[in-house]
Amino acid sequence: MLSEFLQYLFTGITIGATYALIALGFTLIYNASHVINFAQGEFLMIGGMTTVSLTGMGVPMPLAIVLAVLLAGVFGILLQRFAIAPAKQADVVTLIIITIGASIFIRGLAQLVWGKEYHVMPNFSRDEPIRIFGAVLNSQSLWVLGVGAVLVVALVLFFTRTLIGKAILATSMNKQAARLVGIRTQLVLMLAFMVSALLGSIAGVVVAPITFTSYDIGIMLGLKGFVAAAIGGLGSGVGAVVGGLLLGVVEAMTAGYVSSDYKDAVAFSMILVVLFFMPRGLFGAKVVERV
Amino acid sequence: MLNRFMQSRLRGLMVLAVILFSLPVFLSNPFHYELATQMAIIAGTVVGLNLLVGFAGQISLGHAGFFGLGAYFTGIMTGHYGWSAIPALVVGAILVGLIAWIVGRPILRLKGHYLSMATLAVGFIIAIIINNERQLTGGPDGMPVPVFDVFGWELSPFGTYSLFGIELNGSEAWYLFAAAVLLVAVWLAQNLIDSPIGRALRSVHGSEVAARVVGVNTARYKSLVFVISAVYASVMGGLYAHFQGFITPAVASFDFSIVLITMVVLGGMGSTMGVILGAVVLKLLPQILTHFQEMEAVMFGLILMLTMIFMPKGLLPTLQMAVSKRLKRRAGGQQ
Amino acid sequence: MNALIEVRGLDKAFGGVHAVEGVSFSVQAGQVYSVIGPNGAGKTTLFNLISGLYTPTSGEIRLNGESTARLEPNQLAERGLCRTFQQMQICMNMTAIENVMLGRHLKLKSNLFSTLFRLPSLLRDEQACRQRAKELMEFVGCGEYLDTDASAMSYGALKRLEIARALAAEPTLILLDEPAAGLNATETAALEVLIRKIAVQGTTVMLVEHDMKLVMGISDHLLVLNYGRVLADGTPAEIRQNPDVIAAYLGG
Numbered sequence: 001m002l003s004e005f006l007q008y009l010f011t012g013i014t015i016g017a018t019y020a021l022i023a024l025g026f027t028l029i030y031n032a033s034h035v036i037n038f039a040q041g042e043f044l045m046i047g048g049m050t051t052v053s054l055t056g057m058g059v060p061m062p063l064a065i066v067l068a069v070l071l072a073g074v075f076g077i078l079l080q081r082f083a084i085a086p087a088k089q090a091d092v093v094t095l096i097i098i099t100i101g102a103s104i105f106i107r108g109l110a111q112l113v114w115g116k117e118y119h120v121m122p123n124f125s126r127d128e129p130i131r132i133f134g135a136v137l138n139s140q141s142l143w144v145l146g147v148g149a150v151l152v153v154a155l156v157l158f159f160t161r162t163l164i165g166k167a168i169l170a171t172s173m174n175k176q177a178a179r180l181v182g183i184r185t186q187l188v189l190m191l192a193f194m195v196s197a198l199l200g201s202i203a204g205v206v207v208a209p210i211t212f213t214s215y216d217i218g219i220m221l222g223l224k225g226f227v228a229a230a231i232g233g234l235g236s237g238v239g240a241v242v243g244g245l246l247l248g249v250v251e252a253m254t255a256g257y258v259s260s261d262y263k264d265a266v267a268f269s270m271i272l273v274v275l276f277f278m279p280r281g282l283f284g285a286k287v288v289e290r291v
Numbered sequence: 292m293l294n295r296f297m298q299s300r301l302r303g304l305m306v307l308a309v310i311l312f313s314l315p316v317f318l319s320n321p322f323h324y325e326l327a328t329q330m331a332i333i334a335g336t337v338v339g340l341n342l343l344v345g346f347a348g349q350i351s352l353g354h355a356g357f358f359g360l361g362a363y364f365t366g367i368m369t370g371h372y373g374w375s376a377i378p379a380l381v382v383g384a385i386l387v388g389l390i391a392w393i394v395g396r397p398i399l400r401l402k403g404h405y406l407s408m409a410t411l412a413v414g415f416i417i418a419i420i421i422n423n424e425r426q427l428t429g430g431p432d433g434m435p436v437p438v439f440d441v442f443g444w445e446l447s448p449f450g451t452y453s454l455f456g457i458e459l460n461g462s463e464a465w466y467l468f469a470a471a472v473l474l475v476a477v478w479l480a481q482n483l484i485d486s487p488i489g490r491a492l493r494s495v496h497g498s499e500v501a502a503r504v505v506g507v508n509t510a511r512y513k514s515l516v517f518v519i520s521a522v523y524a525s526v527m528g529g530l531y532a533h534f535q536g537f538i539t540p541a542v543a544s545f546d547f548s549i550v551l552i553t554m555v556v557l558g559g560m561g562s563t564m565g566v567i568l569g570a571v572v573l574k575l576l577p578q579i580l581t582h583f584q585e586m587e588a589v590m591f592g593l594i595l596m597l598t599m600i601f602m603p604k605g606l607l608p609t610l611q612m613a614v615s616k617r618l619k620r621r622a623g624g625q626q
Numbered sequence: 627m628n629a630l631i632e633v634r635g636l637d638k639a640f641g642g643v644h645a646v647e648g649v650s651f652s653v654q655a656g657q658v659y660s661v662i663g664p665n666g667a668g669k670t671t672l673f674n675l676i677s678g679l680y681t682p683t684s685g686e687i688r689l690n691g692e693s694t695a696r697l698e699p700n701q702l703a704e705r706g707l708c709r710t711f712q713q714m715q716i717c718m719n720m721t722a723i724e725n726v727m728l729g730r731h732l733k734l735k736s737n738l739f740s741t742l743f744r745l746p747s748l749l750r751d752e753q754a755c756r757q758r759a760k761e762l763m764e765f766v767g768c769g770e771y772l773d774t775d776a777s778a779m780s781y782g783a784l785k786r787l788e789i790a791r792a793l794a795a796e797p798t799l800i801l802l803d804e805p806a807a808g809l810n811a812t813e814t815a816a817l818e819v820l821i822r823k824i825a826v827q828g829t830t831v832m833l834v835e836h837d838m839k840l841v842m843g844i845s846d847h848l849l850v851l852n853y854g855r856v857l858a859d860g861t862p863a864e865i866r867q868n869p870d871v872i873a874a875y876l877g878g
Contacts, residue, residue: 105592497717
């Protein structure tokens with residue numbers, strides 16, 4: 001009993017940590033530009049796929065990972081510069097469609113380069129799985145959790161201690177005021193997209209040994225990240241992490257105790273329930289409409 | 292004044308009718324007809340979705356769910372229970388309307404991205420149910436759907452018919468039927484928009500605050516338009532199921548929801564003729580892009596992005612603006 | 627005599643900041659009642675509370691003796707309250723006259739069946755509604771804009787259009803939030819005439835306005851707010867001589 005429960009919990013927390021990282025990427029871009037980036041999942045795909053193909057070409061894994069993450073960062077910048085920035089007057093829905101167009105484009109490129117097959121990536125380390133009360137914790141899960149924790153701490157430090165981080169925050173709060181005090185908001189927005197892409201691609205790399213990877217893995221993972229972000233409350237960093245972990249655990253429990261066919265249905269029902277009681281998610285900011 | 296307004300409404304409808312009924316001149320084989328029929332049915336769905344998105348300003352990223360529900364309800368009732376198509380369509384539409392009302396009440400309180408998230412979730416849940424209830428729906432493999440019939444009189448893509456003495460094969464007959472349905476769908480939508488109810492709907496988009504202070508019960512009107520657009524989707528889904536003769540969960544998928552909303556935005560939110568154009572373009576584009584083979588997805592994504600970046604108002608409104616600007620300039624030049 | 631609007635101990639806090647604090651007053655039917663005070667005094671917040679857009683933190687508002695605590699703005703509209711906004715709320719996706727026709731929303735029967743099939747009864751109602759909207763647009767002085775897109779109209783014309791829309795609802799009480807802001811002297815003079823015309827028809831007018839000449843000229847009664855609290859309350863003559871008001875306005 002306990003071992004079963006723990007097993008589901010480990011699975012849930014691992015995948016939840018991934019969702020949390022994707023949700024943080026959403027949050028970052030949402031805060032900086034109020035865009036919901038439907039191409040967020042593609043950053044994961046770029047991270048995972050590039051690493052796999054580079055290691056396949058004989059590049060050592062650490063270097064492959066660095067190159068993959070950098071490539072995703074470049075895509076993040078390009079996305080902001082060439083797809084989002086030129087459409088600044090556009091409607092919310094129009095921006096959604098633009099990012100969907102971008103994700104189809106990126107996925108198309110990936111398919112062109114890497115084909116449609118699933119790719120397997122080895123675990124980062126060959127350590128034996130850890131057993132706790134009969135439940136197995138895969139070494140890669142520890143990598144996911146560890147990297148996730150490090151990234152969250154790094155993000156917190158980035159936003160509270162660095163000038164660039166503070167500039168992003170300032171721009172998200174009031175673009176005009178930020179510009180007035182000399183912040184180059186266009187540059188800041190590009191940075192936000194880049195950091196978000198870096199986050200996403202790192203998540204994509206660490207989770208790839210668990211989920212496998214393919215050109216279209218970003219669709220569902222990206223959506224789950226969006227669900228997690230909305231559960232937590234769009235724009236809230238804490239919310240993104242809590243939402244991600246919650247979503248992962250609930251999914252794993254449903255798959256374990258109820259039916260794996262309906263695990264996604266439960267995830268999507270959860271968002272409806274949360275939004276029903278808290279229309280701005282768990283940690284979303286309350287805003288007063290000004291008239 | 293009112294007369295002039297009515298004339299302009301009728302003009303749009305007439306232009307559409309002329310295009311729809313003269314199109315067969317350019318259609319040379321059953322494949323063309325199949326494509327055109329699908330376009331008409333999907334255009335009808337999008338006209339309904341546009342009432343919600345374009346006029347009332349509420350986003351739905353899960354509308355294929357209602358399309359799928361309509362398709363599967365008709366498929367199941369006619370296929371498993373031997374119902375005739377018309378009652379299946381009508382009862383299906385009522386049920387889907389009811390579901391939309393029950394779901395819509397709470398989620399339409401949400402705004403912006405939260406609403407898109409919630410509608411996306413609703414669509415997903417419907418798709419997952421259809422995928423998993425294998426006994427009823429055939430699961431991921433799909434299910435066959437009987438031929439469309441009007442109380443015994445059958446309309447099959449493989450039959451032969453005669454209309455006013457003209458011999459028609461099944462695909463031609465289906466096209467004409469779908470075109471007629473689209474015209475009715477557009478007529479009803481235009482009637483709705485140009486009415487007190489339509490003004491209330493548009494005011495929810497224009498300024499929800501203004502709507503409320505003049506007495507519009509915005510929650511009720513949002514629910515109403517959500518239900519109407521779901522009913523549109525349900526009926527069109529049902530027709531689509533009969534026309535195709537076979538349906539898979541793809542009709543209810545997130546991908547298809549995205550296709551539908553993209554048609555609205557691409558064609559021009561709030562422009563009935565625009566969204567029909569959007570449906571046509573988005574349905575044609577993959578046909579044209581197959582020439583690019585493996586570059587297809589790349590081209591599609593690129594075209595979608597560029598169009599939305601450079602024509603954020605959508606194809607038809609942008610074209611109309613360009614034409615009227617040119618006309619004005621010409622008029623100015625003559626003075 | 628029962629007051630049309632009765633406000634008692636009204637309080638609205640945003641976070642820790644009290645935008646309106648312990649405000650009490652009453653408005654008699656038929657009055658032109660103005661609320662004045664420096665920027666940030668809580669005037670617009672007060673209007674948002676009265677029209678149901680904000681819920682009070684504490685205190686009570688009664689409209690015709692009925693507590694408005696649980697009423698939505700549209701329910702208040704049904705009870706004869708309508709308003710305009712300092713930040714104009716015009717539906718830019720409609721034509722000018724459609725905006726005014728929207729104001730008659732509650733006066734129109736909206737039946738889905740007759741709408742979808744465009745039955746003659748609907749057409750007749752629409753024609754009458756359009757006629758009335760046209761008259762109102764002429765009444766406020768933007769009759770030349772009938773079928774112009776609202777997005778193509780000038781600021782001053784939109785301000786008058788918003789008043790026409792509020793009037794279209796045939797309110798017993800109309801709230802005008804800074805109707806003269808951004809208008810030039812001629813337009814302001816026209817506005818003064820318009821407000822008088824509205825009052826003469828028996829509609830009660832509540833006004834938030836900075837233009838003192840306008841306010842003093844047309845008001846029956848004034849309420850002066852300062853930092854969310856009532857500073858003074860009285861006729862224009864009384865207010866003019868109130869030492870607190872003079873001190874506040876002259877920066878004492």
